[in-house]
Amino acid sequence: MRLKLRGKSFGGRAVLGPLSLEVERGDRVAILGPSGIGKSTLLRIVAGLDPAFDGRLTGADRLATVFQEPTLLPWRSARDNIMIPTGCDGPTASALMDRVGLPGREAQYPRQLSLGQQRRLSLARAFAARPDVLLMDEPFASLDAETATRMIDLTRDLLDDSGAGLLLVTHDPQEPARLGARALRLSGTPAILG
Structure with missing residues (x-):
């Protein structure tokens, strides 16, 4: 760039x-x-x-962007918030969630996560875009x-x-x-x- x-x-x-x-x-x-x-x-x-x-x-x-605010889709699960914008598959999304310290939270919605967890989810989404x-x-x-x-x-x-x-x-x-x-x-x- x-x-x-x-x-x-x-x-x-x-x-x-x-x-x-x-x-x-x-x-x-x-x-x-x-x-x-x-x-x-x-x-x-x-x-x-x-x-x-x-x-x-x-x-x-x-390029992938992580903003100050997490900019997550509130009506989608945590795993969908990774898969939908990046096109990655379910196992990749789950592995990234594990990597950022969110194992077992794939089905939760953003409102069910703390701000720190939402930011980790945003980070996982960014890296899913490779x-x-x-x-x-x-x-x-x-x-x-x-x-x-x-x-x-x-x-x-x-x-x-x-x-x-x-x-x-x-x-x-x-x-x-x-x-x-x-x-x-x-x-x-x-x-x-x-």
């Missing part, structure tokens, strides 16, 4: 300035910066969710310290095993080091990578 951004504006206000970003399979990059600087906007551009930017996004990489690059938008925010540590360790192990790259958006300067990611900072108006 390669992004050559000349700029991104909202309502005539420049939010992101010129920047280049490249993340390939096996690379790990974290984007840091204060709230409102444009980190999530940058991630949405990379994910293909915001095509209204001036620049060029290239690469045939297979991504070349995993995109994560503050996935550990609002978790207690112990749960966040377990999620970071689990994410690092899944990345190690799969060989997927990582583009992480975070406020926490400790998360990149714990995930083995190179930290880049967004700053300025409009924001650029420094």
